[in-house]
Amino acid sequence: xxxxALTVLAAFVDFPGPLNAVVxxxxxxxxxxxxxxFFMHLRYSGRLVWLTIISALLWLAIMxxxxxxxxxxRQWQPPTSLF
Amino acid sequence: MSEGLATTHGxxxxxxxxxxxxxxxxxxxxxxLGMWVFLVTEIMFFGGMFLAYTLYRAQYPAAFxxxxxxxDITLGAVNTGVLIVSSFxxxxxxxxxxxxxxxxxxxxxxxLTMILGATFLGIKGVxxxxxxxxxLVPGRLIPSRPFAxxxxxxxxTDKHKLHxxxxxxxxxxxxxxxxxxxxxxxxxxxxxIGLGLMTVILILTWRGRFSPEYHAPVEISGLYWHFVDxxxxxxxxxxxxxxRHLEHHG
Numbered sequence: 309x310x311x312x313a314l315t316v317l318a319a320f321v322d323f324p325g326p327l328n329a330v331v332x333x334x335x336x337x338x339x340x341x342x343x344x345x346f347f348m349h350l351r352y353s354g355r356l357v358w359l360t361i362i363s364a365l366l367w368l369a370i371m372x373x374x375x376x377x378x379x380x381x382r383q384w385q386p387p388t389s390l391f
Numbered sequence: 392m393s394e395g396l397a398t399t400h401g402x403x404x405x406x407x408x409x410x411x412x413x414x415x416x417x418x419x420x421x422x423x424l425g426m427w428v429f430l431v432t433e434i435m436f437f438g439g440m441f442l443a444y445t446l447y448r449a450q451y452p453a454a455f456x457x458x459x460x461x462x463d464i465t466l467g468a469v470n471t472g473v474l475i476v477s478s479f480x481x482x483x484x485x486x487x488x489x490x491x492x493x494x495x496x497x498x499x500x501x502x503l504t505m506i507l508g509a510t511f512l513g514i515k516g517v518x519x520x521x522x523x524x525x526x527l528v529p530g531r532l533i534p535s536r537p538f539a540x541x542x543x544x545x546x547x548t549d550k551h552k553l554h555x556x557x558x559x560x561x562x563x564x565x566x567x568x569x570x571x572x573x574x575x576x577x578x579x580x581x582x583x584i585g586l587g588l589m590t591v592i593l594i595l596t597w598r599g600r601f602s603p604e605y606h607a608p609v610e611i612s613g614l615y616w617h618f619v620d621x622x623x624x625x626x627x628x629x630x631x632x633x634x635r636h637l638e639h640h641g
Contacts, residue, residue, distance in 0.1 A: 329633065332632055332633070333625075336628050347481070347613070353423065354420065356420075357423065357427050360424065360427045364430075367435065368438045371438060376446075
């Protein structure tokens with residue numbers, strides 16, 4: 309609840325550059341972590357459950373990284389004199 | 392033979408223990424792990440939509456900010472609170488079964504969770520109706536009411552009109568609303584499924600099926616409920632809050 313109030317307040321503050329998104333997402337991650345650790349009993353769960361969640365996050369990161377490596381590099385100049 | 396224990400082929404065990412498990416603890420762990428694996432597939436499923444959101448937000452920042460600022464931040468924030476409290480009552484229901492509280496306690500917690508879940512869906516419905524009124528349902532999802540928001544002129548403060556920032560096009564605002572309706576719609580569907588699960592758990596609790604020794608179904612449904620809450624924890628800032636700090640610049 310505190311996190312929600314915080315994230316709404318933070319949204320109206322003008323942080324420099326992309327920091328607004330960073331602040332909002334950091335609060336979201338903290339809230340989600342609290343829910344997972346305590347409501348979902350991850351703190352008291354075995355290593356197998358930890359491994360499952362970490363693998364999910366890892367694969368999610370791979371999906372984002374590969375897709376963005378494509379979009380990010382699309383506007384780059386093609387090499388002109390390779391051959 | 393004591394209550395809750397069954398004797399078959401010479402072995403004494405809890406009546407809820409399936410034969411392919413050694414003991415109740417192993418059965419519970421296997422069930423929990425299975426649920427987590429399912430949640431992993433759900434993370435990947437929603438992950439795809441989060442990826443689409445991130446890509447298009449990076450490409451059309453002005454349109455996304457304009458579209459997001461049109462959403463009702465109060466309703467969104469209230470709904471976030473409603474879901475977090477419902478997660479808390481759900482956790483209380485799981486706890487109450489685990490420690491063997493009278494089943495009345497569990498039932499009250501479950502009913503509170505369901506009321507809060509229904510409240511969330513109700514508020515979501517109000518928001519969808521607002522979008523319908525403002526002609527913001529994308530494409531021809533509703534054939535008689537295609538996407539056609541009224542664009543506000545500079546100086547116009549009508550909340551029902553679309554206030555475009557510089558560089559934002561109506562088409563890209565429509566793209567935002569496709570993503571908005573896809574993500575919140577899938578999330579709402581998960582909430583409805585969650586309410587169905589809660590109904591089953593409520594009936595089983597009523598019938599006294601659960602005990603501190605056997606409460607895996609309550610726990611697993613709780614995991615699902617919390618997961619749906621977590622998705623919203625991310626949806627709320629991403630969809631509602633992304634450009635509030637730019638509101639007065641436009």
